[in-house]
Amino acid sequence: MxxxxxxxxxxxxxxxxxxxxxxxxxxxxxxxxxxxxxxxxxxxxxxxxxxxLAKYSSGVFFVSPKPGTAKGDSIELTTNDIREISRLEGVRDATGSLYMTLEAQQLQTSDEKLMFNVTGTFTDFARFYNFKMEAGRMFNINEQKTRQKVIIVESDYAVKAFGSSELAINRKVSFKNGNRYEIVGVFKSDKSLLAGLTGNSYNAYMPYDSMPLLKEGTNYKLSDLMIISDATSTEERDKVERSILKYAAQKHKAEVEDFQIQKVEDFQxxxxxxxxxxxxxxxxxxxxxxxxxxxxxxxxxxxxxxxxxxxxxxxxxxxxxxxxxxxxxxxxxxxxxxxxxxxxxxxxxxxxxxxxxxxxxxxxxxxxxxxxxxxxxxxxxxxxxxxxxxxxxxxxxxxxxxxx
Structure with missing residues (x-):
């Protein structure tokens, strides 16, 4: 057998x-x-x-005050830090962002509370983060300099509020603080696992200088800095990071340990x-x-x-x-x-x-x-x-x- x-x-x-x-x-x-x-x-x-994470340009890392340290909670990064750090050796580009949570006026068709995670940034932000625009455009340098109340919103909000991304262009978003912003662009909503970390809210970007004033006068505070290094090796990259931390500590009369560097690669x-x-x-x-x-x-x-x-x-x-x-x-x-x-x-x-x-x-x-x-x-x-x-x-x- x-x-x-x-x-x-x-x-x-x-x-x-x-x-x-x-x-x-x-x-x-x-x-x-x-x-x-x-x-x-x-x-x-x-x-x-x-x-x-792949939407971030290669080599991008973030610099911000480190919470819980002696001076980390009281340090405020400013637009001057962008200019100074961009002049350091090994730094190709530097920009910054300010994050705010704003509540918008409710839609007539819904009782849902509309919350926006708003990022105030600069026109060069597109060199650090690759938007996938579904309609319209990124705000331009003229709108940034003249403090125009313009905004780009995610597609989920555009579809919910206006029916489609295309129909949202040139429409207004009214926030409960009294500010109204014109939509000039709509980017594709993030469907990744990271999107769940923001809760039940929408993401939006506007010119830094157009954000609601934090204090009387002009905005100056930044939540973090985004930097791209020219370094091609780990040793060179570490050297650039040390020089940035050293500058930040001296500028803000703090210690190097009061700042943190977060890399996209480390997060991944x-x-x-x-x-x-x-x-x-x-x-x-x-x-x-x-x-x-x-x-x-x-x-x-x-x-x-x-x-x-x-x-x-x-x-x-x-x-x-x-x-x-x-x-x-x-x-x-x-x-x-x-x-x-x-x-x-x-x-x-x-x-x-x-x-x-x-x-x-x-x-x-x-x-x-x-x-x-x-x-x-x-x-x-x-x-x-x-x-x-x-x-x-x-x-x-x-x-x-x-x-x-």
């Missing part, structure tokens, strides 16, 4: 007990689907964050580490269900061995070797886990696809995830099928034929 004949016998045995075979596979299906879904969702979430590495830890933890929990499914496979295989004791005795009496018996029952266990694994991969992929469609993130299902899930299900079949198969292979023909 060859491997092919053993395979046919195994398939016939499973076919005879269709419902039992299907119920046995449920645990494997759920376990594999859970692993695929968790890993795939993690990759989709990571991809959404990476795509958002931190997020990758968080995603990896979460995937391992949640994936391990999902893997427990796969182990439970494996126990179900072992249980059914033991029942099958008991039910077919006389069949095993007959086959051994006419010359079947223990290795052939072992092979047959191992095949049955592996086939159960193989079919369950394939169905689990399909359900897991479908679930992650629906998740990507709902969140509007890019669907990701790597080959490594499929191989991992398939390998895991095959390993479960081998591990939990071994004992029942070994038990069948070690049966004595005379004792098996006597079994009632």
């Amino acid at each position: 060859n491997v092919w004949q053993n395979l046919m016998i195994s398939l016939d045995s499973l076919r005879v007990n269709k419902m039992r075979s299907l119920l046995t596979m449920v645990g494997i299906i759920v376990g594999v689907a859970s692993v695929v879904l968790v890993v795939s969702i993690g990759q989709i979430g990571r991809g959404s964050v990476v795509s958002e 590495k931190s997020l990758d580490m968080i995603f990896n830890v979460m995937q391992i933890l949640i994936g391990s929990i999902a893997g427990i269900s796969l182990l439970v499914g494996g126990v179900g496979v072992m249980n059914i295989m033991l029942v099958s061995v008991t039910e077919r004791t006389k069949e095993i005795g007959t086959r051994k009496a006419i010359g079947a070797t223990p290795s052939l018996i072992l092979q047959q029952f191992m095949m049955e266990a592996i086939i159960l886990c193989f079919i369950g694994g394939m169905l689990g991969i399909g359900f897991g992929a479908l679930g992650s696809f629906l998740f990507a469609a709902i969140t509007q993130w890019e669907f990701v299902l790597s080959g490594g995830t499929v191989v991992l899930a398939f390998g895991f299900s095959a390993a479960v079949g081998l591990f939990f099928g071994w004992y029942p198969a070994k038990k069948a292979a070690n049966m004595q023909p005379i004792e098996a034929l006597r079994y009632e």
Whole structure:
């Protein structure tokens, strides 16, 4: 009897007990689907964050006062810092931003409270961050210098308030502080995981000099500085960062430790580490269900061995070797886990696809995830099928034929 004949016998045995075979596979299906879904969702979430961070120009980093230090909470960066830092050796570009949260007048068609995370910045901001404009344009240098009340808003607000991005151009946004701003541009809303960090609010940008006054006179305060370095090596980049921190400490009569530098690359590495830890933890929990499914496979295989004791005795009496018996029952266990694994991969992929469609993130299902899930299900079949198969292979023909 060859491997092919053993395979046919195994398939016939499973076919005879269709419902039992299907119920046995449920645990494997759920376990594999859970692993695929968790890993795939993690990759989709990571991809959404990476795509958002990729909008920043290469080499961008942020400088800001460090909260919680001796003087960090009292330091105020100014537009003079932009000019001075841009003159430092190794600095290609420097700009700044001021962040404010403003409440807008409610729409006539909705009672929703409209909150905006407004960034006041300069026209060169586009060199640091790549907007994907859906309509209109970025505000220009003339609008910045003449303190024009213009604003660019995200597409989600434009669609909600005016029906489309195109229809929002030249319309007004009225804030509860009495200021009205003309919309000159609409950029595509961020659909990444980072968007959830801003809460139920909309993002908008306006000229720094056009922001509502913080104090009587003109605005001067900045939340942080954005800098692009000319450095091509890590050593040169570190040198530029040290010179910036040294300047900031001297300028504001503080210590270097009162400032912090945040790099886009470091932020991405931190997020990758968080995603990896979460995937391992949640994936391990999902893997427990796969182990439970494996126990179900072992249980059914033991029942099958008991039910077919006389069949095993007959086959051994006419010359079947223990290795052939072992092979047959191992095949049955592996086939159960193989079919369950394939169905689990399909359900897991479908679930992650629906998740990507709902969140509007890019669907990701790597080959490594499929191989991992398939390998895991095959390993479960081998591990939990071994004992029942070994038990069948070690049966004595005379004792098996006597079994009632």
